[in-house]
Amino acid sequence: MVKETDKKSESEKSKNFTEAKENIAQNEKLLRTRMSKVKHKIAIISGKGGVGKSVITANLAIAFSLHGHAKKVGILDADIHGPCIPKMLGIRGKHLQGGPMGAFPVSGPLGVEVVSMDFLLPEDETPVIWRGPLKMSAIRQFLSEIVWGNLDFLFIDLPPGTGDESLSVMQLLPEMDGVVIVTIPSEVSQVVVKKAVTFARQLNIPIIGIVENMSGFICPQCDAKYDIFKSGGGKKISDDLGVPFLGSIPIDPMICKDSDKGNPFVTEHPKSSAAEAFMNIVEKIESFLEEKKNKEETIAIKSSEKHHS
Numbered sequence: 001m002v003k004e005t006d007k008k009s010e011s012e013k014s015k016n017f018t019e020a021k022e023n024i025a026q027n028e029k030l031l032r033t034r035m036s037k038v039k040h041k042i043a044i045i046s047g048k049g050g051v052g053k054s055v056i057t058a059n060l061a062i063a064f065s066l067h068g069h070a071k072k073v074g075i076l077d078a079d080i081h082g083p084c085i086p087k088m089l090g091i092r093g094k095h096l097q098g099g100p101m102g103a104f105p106v107s108g109p110l111g112v113e114v115v116s117m118d119f120l121l122p123e124d125e126t127p128v129i130w131r132g133p134l135k136m137s138a139i140r141q142f143l144s145e146i147v148w149g150n151l152d153f154l155f156i157d158l159p160p161g162t163g164d165e166s167l168s169v170m171q172l173l174p175e176m177d178g179v180v181i182v183t184i185p186s187e188v189s190q191v192v193v194k195k196a197v198t199f200a201r202q203l204n205i206p207i208i209g210i211v212e213n214m215s216g217f218i219c220p221q222c223d224a225k226y227d228i229f230k231s232g233g234g235k236k237i238s239d240d241l242g243v244p245f246l247g248s249i250p251i252d253p254m255i256c257k258d259s260d261k262g263n264p265f266v267t268e269h270p271k272s273s274a275a276e277a278f279m280n281i282v283e284k285i286e287s288f289l290e291e292k293k294n295k296e297e298t299i300a301i302k303s304s305e306k307h308h309s
């Protein structure tokens with residue numbers, strides 16, 4: 001015989017389940033509305049950590065702002081366990097401000113709008129100890145409940161590898177323009193780049209291209225070039241895998257110094273060869289987007305012609 005208390009707990013469970021389903025559906029609707037106002041979404045990924053993915057994300061966002069998109073660029077720092085974008089852009093210690101419409105990003109240099117787990121942690125040493133579903137839910141909320149507004153670009157800085165966060169972002173944003181893959185020239189790094197390329201291909205996300213970071217060091221004293229992590233590995237892997245190569249960024253001690261101080265390198269040292277390399281990458285990404293738009297328009301025209309014939 002089913003006890004009265006069992007019956008009650010069954011009906012409560014089913015009510016909770018229905019409520020949870022409704023919440024997700026509502027959240028999904030909000031996510032679609034909010035994300036429809038962002039023209040381009042680009043994720044920055046790397047096979048392994050420490051290759052400069054966050055530095056590249058922060059400086060690309062600033063470089064795009066300088067390239068006619070000031071106050072129209074956002075960064076979602078989706079590295080839940082090791083968020084560094086706020087530190088690199090000098091906005092560490094700030095908090096997301098809530099309003100009736102949702103929470104607002106923190107405005108960084110050149111009006112770059114930033115959302116990061118770092119803004120939600122009470123102290124510097126607080127680690128985030130979460131399993132996959134909780135991380136997925138946090139990323140979903142970052143995309144849906146933040147008032148991103150009308151943006152030209154949203155850059156998503158993903159943690160290294162092909163784990164939960166990367167999968168969540170790709171699944172939540174299937175309309176994403178594509179991914180930029182960051183590597184260093186060494187062979188060790190190239191092996192993991194292959195995994196990142198396969199990951200994007202399996203999820204049907206376009207690969208905008210590969211950036212080779214830490215590509216050689218030019219001695220400021222004698223002008224000699226030292227290939228500390230070798231060089232040309234990024235180009236080689238691009239050719240091997242049939243993926244566009246976006247450019248190389250040299251090792252420049254000022255990149256590290258500026259990032260530590262919270263100053264964007266591309267505005268601090270605009271004449272350096274590394275800053276020029278960033279601006280060239282911006283142009284390559286813009287060409288990729290232009291080409292993608294033209295292809296989509298051609299497909300749309302062809303399909304409407306087919307429809308009318």
Ligand code: ADP
Nearest residue numbers: 049050051052053054055250251252255256259
């Ligand atoms: P990731 O996000 O891949 O883990 P980061 O962007 O945090 O890597 O970079 C790791 C460290 O290397 C940081 O201290 C950063 O300032 C430094 N760095 C990254 N790229 C360069 C570069 N091209 N020249 C000098 N230092 C760099």
